[in-house]
Amino acid sequence: MLVIKNLHAKVGGKEILKGIHLELKKGEVHALMGPNGSGKSTLANVLSGREDYEVTQGEVLYEGKSLLHMAPEERACKGVFQSFQYPVEIPGVSVTNFLKTAVNSIKKYRGESEIDALDFLKLMKEKMKLLQMDEVFMSRSLNVGFSGGEKKRNEIFQMAMLEPKLSILDETDSGLDIDAIKIVSQGVNSLRGPHTSFLVITHYQRLLNYIVPDKVHVLSDGKIIRSGGKDLALLLEEKGYDGVG
Amino acid sequence: MPQEKNVAIKKITEQEYKYGFETHIESEQAPCGLNEDIIRFISKKKKEPLFLLEWRLKAYRHWLKMEEPTWQHVKYAPIDYQKIIYYSAPKPKKELKSLDEVDPELRSMFQKLGISLDEQKRFSGVAVDAVLDSVSVATTFKKKLKELGIIFCSFSEAVREHPHLIEEYLGCVVPYTDNYFATLNSAVFSDGSFCYIPKGVRCPMELSTYFRINAANTGQFERTLIIAEEGSYVSYLEGCTAPMRDENQLHAAVVELLAKDNAEIKYATVQNWYPGDKEGKGGIYNFVTKRGKCAGKNSKISWTQVETGSAITWKYPSCILKGDNSVGEFYSVALTNNYQQADTGTKMIHIGKNTRSTIISKGIAAGHGQNTYRGLVKIQKGADRAQNYSQCDSLLLGSQCGAHTFPYIESKNKTARVEHEATTSKIRDDQLFYCRQRGMSEEDAVSLIVNGFCKEVFRKLPMEFAVEAQKLLDVSLEGAVG
Numbered sequence: 001m002l003v004i005k006n007l008h009a010k011v012g013g014k015e016i017l018k019g020i021h022l023e024l025k026k027g028e029v030h031a032l033m034g035p036n037g038s039g040k041s042t043l044a045n046v047l048s049g050r051e052d053y054e055v056t057q058g059e060v061l062y063e064g065k066s067l068l069h070m071a072p073e074e075r076a077c078k079g080v081f082q083s084f085q086y087p088v089e090i091p092g093v094s095v096t097n098f099l100k101t102a103v104n105s106i107k108k109y110r111g112e113s114e115i116d117a118l119d120f121l122k123l124m125k126e127k128m129k130l131l132q133m134d135e136v137f138m139s140r141s142l143n144v145g146f147s148g149g150e151k152k153r154n155e156i157f158q159m160a161m162l163e164p165k166l167s168i169l170d171e172t173d174s175g176l177d178i179d180a181i182k183i184v185s186q187g188v189n190s191l192r193g194p195h196t197s198f199l200v201i202t203h204y205q206r207l208l209n210y211i212v213p214d215k216v217h218v219l220s221d222g223k224i225i226r227s228g229g230k231d232l233a234l235l236l237e238e239k240g241y242d243g244v245g
Numbered sequence: 246m247p248q249e250k251n252v253a254i255k256k257i258t259e260q261e262y263k264y265g266f267e268t269h270i271e272s273e274q275a276p277c278g279l280n281e282d283i284i285r286f287i288s289k290k291k292k293e294p295l296f297l298l299e300w301r302l303k304a305y306r307h308w309l310k311m312e313e314p315t316w317q318h319v320k321y322a323p324i325d326y327q328k329i330i331y332y333s334a335p336k337p338k339k340e341l342k343s344l345d346e347v348d349p350e351l352r353s354m355f356q357k358l359g360i361s362l363d364e365q366k367r368f369s370g371v372a373v374d375a376v377l378d379s380v381s382v383a384t385t386f387k388k389k390l391k392e393l394g395i396i397f398c399s400f401s402e403a404v405r406e407h408p409h410l411i412e413e414y415l416g417c418v419v420p421y422t423d424n425y426f427a428t429l430n431s432a433v434f435s436d437g438s439f440c441y442i443p444k445g446v447r448c449p450m451e452l453s454t455y456f457r458i459n460a461a462n463t464g465q466f467e468r469t470l471i472i473a474e475e476g477s478y479v480s481y482l483e484g485c486t487a488p489m490r491d492e493n494q495l496h497a498a499v500v501e502l503l504a505k506d507n508a509e510i511k512y513a514t515v516q517n518w519y520p521g522d523k524e525g526k527g528g529i530y531n532f533v534t535k536r537g538k539c540a541g542k543n544s545k546i547s548w549t550q551v552e553t554g555s556a557i558t559w560k561y562p563s564c565i566l567k568g569d570n571s572v573g574e575f576y577s578v579a580l581t582n583n584y585q586q587a588d589t590g591t592k593m594i595h596i597g598k599n600t601r602s603t604i605i606s607k608g609i610a611a612g613h614g615q616n617t618y619r620g621l622v623k624i625q626k627g628a629d630r631a632q633n634y635s636q637c638d639s640l641l642l643g644s645q646c647g648a649h650t651f652p653y654i655e656s657k658n659k660t661a662r663v664e665h666e667a668t669t670s671k672i673r674d675d676q677l678f679y680c681r682q683r684g685m686s687e688e689d690a691v692s693l694i695v696n697g698f699c700k701e702v703f704r705k706l707p708m709e710f711a712v713e714a715q716k717l718l719d720v721s722l723e724g725a726v727g
Contacts, residue, residue, distance in 0.1 A: 048682050049681075049682075050678055051674065051678070052674075071681070072678060072681040072682055073681040073682075073684055073685060073686055073687075075682075076681065076682050076683055076684040077684045081682075082682050084679065084682075087679070088673070088675050088676050088679045090676055090679070090680075090693070090694060090697055091697055091698065092696070092697030092698055092699070092700035092701070093693055093694065093696070093697035093700075097693070097697075098680075098683075098693065099683075101680075101685055101689060101693055102680075102683035102684050102685060103684075105683075105684040105685045105686065105689060106684040109684065141697070158683065162683065162684070
């Protein structure tokens with residue numbers, strides 16, 4: 001699904017990623033952990049194609065094709081999804097309108113016809129139920145006046161609506177209370193399957209109690225310093241980042 | 246701003262004008278220039294009663310003493326008023342009994358504009374009075390309206406059929422001495438619409454007029470008059486597109502609305518005249534005077550406008566709130582792209598007690614566009630407990646455009662409450678990226694965000710008009726605003 005080879009990237013002239021290697025297979029969930037400033041979010045943003053990030057070396061293959069040459073929307077249409085750490089507000093654009101535009105953009109890219117309005121509504125209600133979101137969200141402006149938890153839940157809701165193949169969750173758990181973590185995890189788990197992959201970026205082990213990863217990587221100073229099974233996260237919690245390096 | 250985004254915004258803002266075509270219909274027109282003979286020619290052509298000719302001449306003589314205003318925040322080359330043709334009409338071939346008899350070329354032009362003059366409109370409940378170059382060509386739905394006593398016809402027809410109403414109400418809100426362009430209009434106006442809603446009648450359909458400028462070098466001087474008698478209600482839609490032109494064309498319209506006790510008038514405009522090309526050449530000069538008078542108690546006048554066209558827009562739909570408890574509203578979206586300039590806003594004049602007004606203005610500037618909001622909220626001495634709320638938001642696309650806000654507030658009554666809020670924002674990179682990460686093209690993302698910005702105004706438009714307005718923003722920013 002995703003192969004990252006010797007990836008180096010700069011932000012504002014400063015090298016943040018210093019040679020990342022990572023392979024994420026179809027159906028796998030990998031957790032990426034590491035201290036602040038280690039490059040976790042930079043990796044997420046490079047993968048989704050954000051401008052202002054300059055890749056200086058290395059390559060990324062997504063389903064065997066070079067990901068770095070694709071525009072952000074092309075990546076999205078091919079099934080790459082990023083759950084943002086800080087989702088932006090778009091005043092006047094309802095959640096429904098936003099998602100309908102997104103769904104239809106992706107369908108258009110794939111040469112499919114637009115989604116039927118009633119089918120879309122049905123799908124929205126189904127996925128909102130999954131994430132225990134009130135239907136009033138449908139008509140609210142995107143992320144405007146949402147609490148931190150609501151924003152994150154809305155990200156996972158969008159993921160559920162768009163059914164991506166590769167989901168990158170950038171600190172989706174930060175700012176969530178334990179009940180919200182459970183709900184969000186449930187949403188993620190419902191999408192797990194043999195054809196979907198996840199890269200879960202987090203500070204805390206506790207999320208991984210609910211989204212159990214196949215592999216855990218520790219990122220430090222722009223490099224993956226250690227990889228292992230789900231137990232590595234527990235070890236990290238016990239000994240700290242310094243203890244596992 | 247990253248280079249890529251500039252390119253995308255450039256691409257979407259440089260879309261060619263989609264309604265640029267010209268039909269060939271024989272015009273019967275006045276010679277170039279303006280003098281008393283020309284005014285007599287117009288009046289004679291239109292077989293007008295003497296009072297109207299005299300009114301026109303008074304206006305013309307007054308106009309000669311006036312000076313063109315210069316206070317607005319727009320720049321344009323001086324207009325030579327002697328080089329303008331003040332009257333042009335399609336030659337009437339014969340009396341039209343049905344729409345089938347309308348000039349086929351004209352009909353095909355309406356088709357291109359997406360204006361359906363045929364029976365379909367009946368099902369959507371829209372009556373259309375189509376104005377082509379100064380003379381009304383066809384009017385539908387008249388019969389149904391007639392049953393209710395509603396008069397909805399061209400201004401010329403109203404002059405012929407209901408001269409007493411014209412004599413009574415013409416200039417009652419915008420006197421012929423009002424301002425340079427309104428006075429010019431008073432002297433030379435060619436046609437327009439007239440609407441009269443009798444006491445207690447609620448007009449059951451949206452009344453709709455499409456204006457279109459057609460012949461070259463023809464200044465357009467439309468005049469609209471809407472009278473809502475006690476307890477009546479009417480919703481009026483005005484939509485405009487114009488064919489592509491090289492020379493600048495002057496358009497100076499006047500719209501007067503009068504609402505008596507407990508009456509309500511909603512007036513919505515979508516204006517899409519030729520804005521000029523990418524270098525700013527050509528385009529319509531749109532100098533319009535629109536004013537409504539809430540003469541009666543508990544009356545209400547609401548202006549909604551979506552202005553995307555014209556090289557220059559100079560327009561301040563206003564409300565005089567004379568009746569106690571009367572309400573004035575102004576909802577506006579003005580978009581300027583390329584070298585377009587807009588100086589637009591409203592005036593709310595509070596005279597009666599407990600009068601209320603709301604102003605929501607959304608200005609969007611792209612390319613080298615200059616977008617100015619200019620508004621006046623005036624509370625007169627007797628306007629106890631008057632209230633105004635104003636909100637003026639500007640959205641900038643790119644770095645070479647400008648947004649300006651000039652809100653004037655004059656309050657002579659201590660019990661009045663006036664609130665004003667203003668914001669200026671840009672479409673942020675992270676907003677665009679967020680949309681693109683969800684699969685949208687940059688164009689669609691801009692469209693979505695701009696549309697969201699305008700939502701408060703769009704929701705004030707009648708449903709089918711809201712869709713049209715969104716399409717228009719799409720076209721004006723290219724695909725943007727969907």
